[in-house]
Every structure is written in C-alpha cells, then in structure tokens.
Amino acid sequence: MARPVLRTPLCDMLGIEYPIISAGMGPTLIGEPNGAPVELVVAVSEAGGLGVLGGAGFTLNELRTAIRQIKSKTDKPFGVDLLLPKNLPGAGMSAGERLTLAQVIEMLPEKHKAWYRKIAKEMNFPSLDDVEVPTDTTTMNPRAAVDICIEEKVPLFASGLGNPEFMVEKAHAAGMKVLAVVGNAKNAGRVARSGVDLVAAQGHEGGGHTGRIGTMALLPQAIDAAHPVPVLAAGGIGDGRGLAAALAMGCIGVWVGTRFLATNEGGAMELCKKRILSSTDEDTRVSKLFTGKTSRANVTRFHDLWDASGLEPLPFPFQVLLSSALLLGFIRSGNDEYVSGFAGQVSGLIHDIKPAAKVVEEMVETAVEILSRRLPETVRLK
Ligand SMILES: Cc1cc2nc3c(=O)[nH]c(=O)nc-3n(C[C@H](O)[C@H](O)[C@H](O)COP(=O)(O)O)c2cc1C
Numbered sequence: 001m002a003r004p005v006l007r008t009p010l011c012d013m014l015g016i017e018y019p020i021i022s023a024g025m026g027p028t029l030i031g032e033p034n035g036a037p038v039e040l041v042v043a044v045s046e047a048g049g050l051g052v053l054g055g056a057g058f059t060l061n062e063l064r065t066a067i068r069q070i071k072s073k074t075d076k077p078f079g080v081d082l083l084l085p086k087n088l089p090g091a092g093m094s095a096g097e098r099l100t101l102a103q104v105i106e107m108l109p110e111k112h113k114a115w116y117r118k119i120a121k122e123m124n125f126p127s128l129d130d131v132e133v134p135t136d137t138t139t140m141n142p143r144a145a146v147d148i149c150i151e152e153k154v155p156l157f158a159s160g161l162g163n164p165e166f167m168v169e170k171a172h173a174a175g176m177k178v179l180a181v182v183g184n185a186k187n188a189g190r191v192a193r194s195g196v197d198l199v200a201a202q203g204h205e206g207g208g209h210t211g212r213i214g215t216m217a218l219l220p221q222a223i224d225a226a227h228p229v230p231v232l233a234a235g236g237i238g239d240g241r242g243l244a245a246a247l248a249m250g251c252i253g254v255w256v257g258t259r260f261l262a263t264n265e266g267g268a269m270e271l272c273k274k275r276i277l278s279s280t281d282e283d284t285r286v287s288k289l290f291t292g293k294t295s296r297a298n299v300t301r302f303h304d305l306w307d308a309s310g311l312e313p314l315p316f317p318f319q320v321l322l323s324s325a326l327l328l329g330f331i332r333s334g335n336d337e338y339v340s341g342f343a344g345q346v347s348g349l350i351h352d353i354k355p356a357a358k359v360v361e362e363m364v365e366t367a368v369e370i371l372s373r374r375l376p377e378t379v380r381l382k
Pocket residue numbers: 023024025026027028035054055056081082083159160161181202205206207208209234235236237255256257258259261341342343344345346
C-alpha cells in the first residue's frame with residue numbers, strides 16, 4: 001500500500017515526510033541508558049519523522065560521538081536537545097572535575113546527607129564508591145556543548161530549558177534550525193522574539209520537566225504569543241488522535257516524548273518501560289524530587305519517601321545527584337518499587353512496546369483517517 005501523505009510546513013522546513021518529532025529525552029539516572037539514544041533518533045528519522053537525541057547529561061565527548069554515530073546510520077535530518085540552565089556549575093563543583101557519587105553525597109547539606117544515610121542504612125544500599133559523576137557534561141558546559149552541535153551542523157538544535165537566543169545567529173549561519181521548548185505563553189513569545197524557528201509548547205501533562213498549564217489551554221495561547229513563529233504541540237500526545245487534534249488547533253506538528261520512550265529503541269530502563277505499560281492516566285506525579293525543578297514521572301514509593309522527608313529540594317544539579325544516588329541504591333538493593341523515571345500522563349494510553357517506526361506509522365495513519373474521513377462524517381458544516 002502507498003505510504004499516506006500528511007504534510008505541513010514543518011515537513012518543508014526540516015526536509016521530513018511527517019510532522020512528528022521524537023522529543024529530546026536525557027537520561028534520568030547516571031550510568032543508566034538514555035531516554036532518547038542514537039537508535040531511537042535513527043529509527044524515527046528513518047520512519048519519516050525527525051528523531052532528537054536527548055543530549056542532557058552526556059559528556060561532551062559522548063555528545064560528539066553520538067552525533068557522528070547518527071550521521072553514520074542515517075542521512076535523514078535529526079536533532080539534538082540540550083538543557084541550557086542559567087546558573088551553572090553549582091557551587092563546590094566545577095566542570096571537568098573527577099568525583100564519585102559517594103563524594104558528592106558528602107558535599108550535600110547536613111539534613112539531606114542525614115536523610116540519604118538513613119535510607120541507605122535501612123535499605124542496605126551497597127557502596128556507591130565505584131560510581132563516577134561526570135562533570136564534563138553538556139549540562140555543566142552548555143556553551144561548549146552548543147559549539148559541538150554547531151560544528152557538527154546538527155540539522156535541528158532544541159533547547160529544553162532556557163533561552164537559546166545566544167546561539168541562534170551562529171546556528172542559522174551553519175544552516176541549522178533552532179527550536180525552544182516552553183511551558184507557558186509568555187515564554188513562547190519570548191523565545192519567538194529571540195529568533196528561534198520553532199516553539200514546542202509543552203503542557204502540564206507531559207513527561208519530564210513540566211509547567212502548570214494544560215496542553216489544551218496552552219496551545220492556542222502559545223500559538224498567538226509566538227506568531228508568526230510556528231508551534232509544535234507537546235505533552236500528552238500518544239497517538240494519531242493527539243496528532244490530528246494538534247494540527248486542528250493550528251500547530252504544525254508534534255513533539256512526542258513518553259510514547260517514543262516506550263518503544264524497542266527507547267532508552268528507558270526495562271523496569272521503567274514496564275511501569276509505563278502498567279500505568280493508568282493517574283499514575284504519574286509532578287515533584288521536585290528528581291531535579292529540584294518540577295518534573296513528571298511515574299509515581300512510586302520514592303515520591304512518598306520524599307514528601308515525608310519535609311526537605312527542600314536542592315538547586316540543580318545537586319538534587320539530580322541526590323536522586324541518582326538514591327535510585328542507584330534502590331536498584332542495587334533490589335527495592336524496585338521505589339524506582340521510576342520521567343513519563344507523562346499519556347502513559348495510561350500506552351499498552352505495548354513496539355518499534356518506533358510503527359509508532360510513527362500508526363500515528364500518521366490514524367491522523368490521516370480522522371482528518372480525511374472521520375471528521376467529515378461526524379462534523380456537519382451545512
Ligand atoms: C524520560 C524523559 C526524559 C526527558 N528529558 C528531557 C530532556 O533531557 N530535555 C528536554 O528538553 N526535555 C526532556 N523531556 C521532556 C520531553 O522532551 C517532552 O517535552 C515531553 O516528554 C513531552 O510530553 P509527553 O511525554 O507527554 O510526550 C523528557 C521527557 C521524558 C519522558
């Protein structure tokens with residue numbers, strides 16, 4: 001059967017077949033597989049969408065290597081997503097320094113250290129002396145990471161946090177497009193005025209770092225605020241119904257995370273993939289537990305543990321290191337019921353792990369069917 005046609009201006013802008021981008025998803029945990037690794041990027045791009053590497057948390061060398069691996073596996077366009085936080089590195093840690101996770105725990109405030117030690121003792125955590133914390137990461141050195149993306153002429157650069165204004169001109173000179181992810185209309189307007197080519201407006205229901213506005217309310221407001229810069233819908237899109245709805249609202253495509261995480265190529269730990277499959281729409285929670293910023297993950301007993309601690313979250317990246325140490329401890333001591341990763345409310349819609357290409361194919365088929373057949377059947381205009 002001929003491949004269905006579903007084109008928007010996004011397809012012309014990026015040179016892709018379908019208006020579907022797999023979201024940048026960085027690793028939730030030090031030393032664990034990555035949310036959106038090379039394999040997922042290649043699979044989505046080869047399927048006619050555009051795959052985005054989750055480069056947050058990579059070392060600078062790993063980032064360049066991953067970009068070159070993608071280029072060696074596909075000649076289709078792809079993207080790289082980085083976090084560009086304003087205030088880094090955190091006090092007491094410098095980029096490039098060699099530290100173990102056990103040493104980082106020693107650097108935490110007394111109350112957090114005491115809380116960690118209590119849990120580690122109660123749950124019999126094995127030592128974390130062997131876990132090295134990379135500090136030459138893209139997040140600790142965002143400017144150097146951006147330079148690598150520009151040197152490598154990555155077709156689409158995406159900033160998941162912070163305004164990429166400082167790099168837009170250089171990126172355009174290298175023939176790249178720039179996207180910024182935002183969670184409210186004000187920031188949609190701000191990044192649009194900074195010269196980005198695309199805005200991804202992510203609603204509250206999305207996985208990972210997330211804002212307070214639901215996708216349905218956010219999209220039209222973000223579209224108005226970003227005009228004439230086009231907007232992609234993000235947060236809660238898991239099938240062709242979400243894609244069709246986003247296009248109907250005036251978006252030129254979708255930025256999809258959780259659905260692509262739960263694929264053969266998606267980089268979540270098996271345990272986290274299983275959690276997504278067994279989740280209902282109620283089984284995620286927003287917390288500052290993971291990174292110190294509000295982020296959505298599948299809910300586990302870890303959330304209750306944190307809520308009961310009464311502790312203030314630490315500034316980024318120290319909360320990431322504290323939660324990583326705990327997650328590693330839970331995994332190594334067999335306390336799986338405390339382990340989860342970032343995921344969105346759309347988890348409840350996901351019932352199987354399948355190839356990413358199949359996700360693209362089914363999303364397109366359903367959206368085409370809705371837009372061309374089902375809508376004309378149900379919506380009477382005369
Ligand atoms: C496991 C995971 C990791 C994520 N990591 C990042 C990241 O490193 N950078 C970023 O910009 N967004 C990150 N996000 C957010 C996604 O890019 C995307 O905006 C979100 O998943 C969209 O909502 P959805 O999960 O409902 O599709 C992450 C999301 C998940 C589920």
